[in-house]
Amino acid sequence: MDLDPFYPIVDSSNWIDRLVPLGIKLVQLRIKDASEETLRREIATSQATCRKYGCQLIVNDHWRLAVDLGCDYVHLGQEDLADADLASIRRAGLRLGVSTHDGAELDAALSVKPDYVALGPVFPTSSKTLSWKPQGLEKIEGWKRKIGDLPLVAIGGITLERSRDVLQSGANSVAIISDVTKNSTPDQRTLDWIAETQDWR
Numbered sequence: 654m655d656l657d658p659f660y661p662i663v664d665s666s667n668w669i670d671r672l673v674p675l676g677i678k679l680v681q682l683r684i685k686d687a688s689e690e691t692l693r694r695e696i697a698t699s700q701a702t703c704r705k706y707g708c709q710l711i712v713n714d715h716w717r718l719a720v721d722l723g724c725d726y727v728h729l730g731q732e733d734l735a736d737a738d739l740a741s742i743r744r745a746g747l748r749l750g751v752s753t754h755d756g757a758e759l760d761a762a763l764s765v766k767p768d769y770v771a772l773g774p775v776f777p778t779s780s781k782t783l784s785w786k787p788q789g790l791e792k793i794e795g796w797k798r799k800i801g802d803l804p805l806v807a808i809g810g811i812t813l814e815r816s817r818d819v820l821q822s823g824a825n826s827v828a829i830i831s832d833v834t835k836n837s838t839p840d841q842r843t844l845d846w847i848a849e850t851q852d853w854r
């Protein structure tokens with residue numbers, strides 16, 4: 654299944670309830686530092702909303718809960734991958750997206766047969782502290798040449814105004830946090846993103 658070209662990442666089911674009805678078809682729930690009880694409730698609520706609106710939900714990090722709650726997609730970074738039980742993830746029928754930053758990480762990601770590979774940060778970002786320098790648009794082109802038909806997600810510092818360049822460089826989907834959630838009008842910004850990425854849908 655193809656990934657939608659617009660891939661917003663949010664940190665609560667409240668955001669999902671607010672933005673998904675606007676027409677988002679792919680969203681990541683990325684919650685850090687919450688109790689298991691809260692996580693369980695947040696994932697289940699997000700799942701219900703996404704099902705209702707035909708939106709693909711991807712759960713960041715919390716693969717055990719994703720398995721338990723019958724989710725169908727998780728995103729794992731390289732450290733998450735090292736701790737994860739891939740056999741149980743696959744047994745549960747979960748699809749898997751994996752973060753990459755350099756060639757060694759890309760090899761590690763490809764070895765687990767992911768459903769997409771993410772590359773970042775494309776541009777400077779203030780949403781996550783990273784030791785990696787911005788990768789630039791050329792790296793997207795190179796990654797796409799290496800992975801062929803496997804979907805490529807670009808992330809990090811991407812704005813609506815930069816989205817066309819990112820997609821034209823070979824990304825299949827653009828993952829963003831702050832360009833929507835820190836915008837003064839997140840709902841309108843979401844609608845603008847959906848319109849701007851229409852040619853890639």
Ligand SMILES: Cc1ncc(COP(=O)(O)OP(=O)(O)O)c(N)n1
Nearest residue numbers: 713714728729730752771806808828
């Ligand atoms: C689409 C996408 N790409 C990269 C990440 C980052 O994952 P990770 O490196 O595990 O860092 P955290 O997001 O868990 O802090 C992502 N979440 N989504």
Ligand SMILES: Cc1ncsc1CCOP(=O)(O)O
Nearest residue numbers: 773778780809810829830831
């Ligand atoms: C989670 C993550 N992983 C790499 S960059 C990033 C943050 C992206 O956020 P923003 O779109 O605000 O730069």
Ligand SMILES: [Mg+2]
Nearest residue numbers: 714729730733
């Ligand atoms: Mg992670």
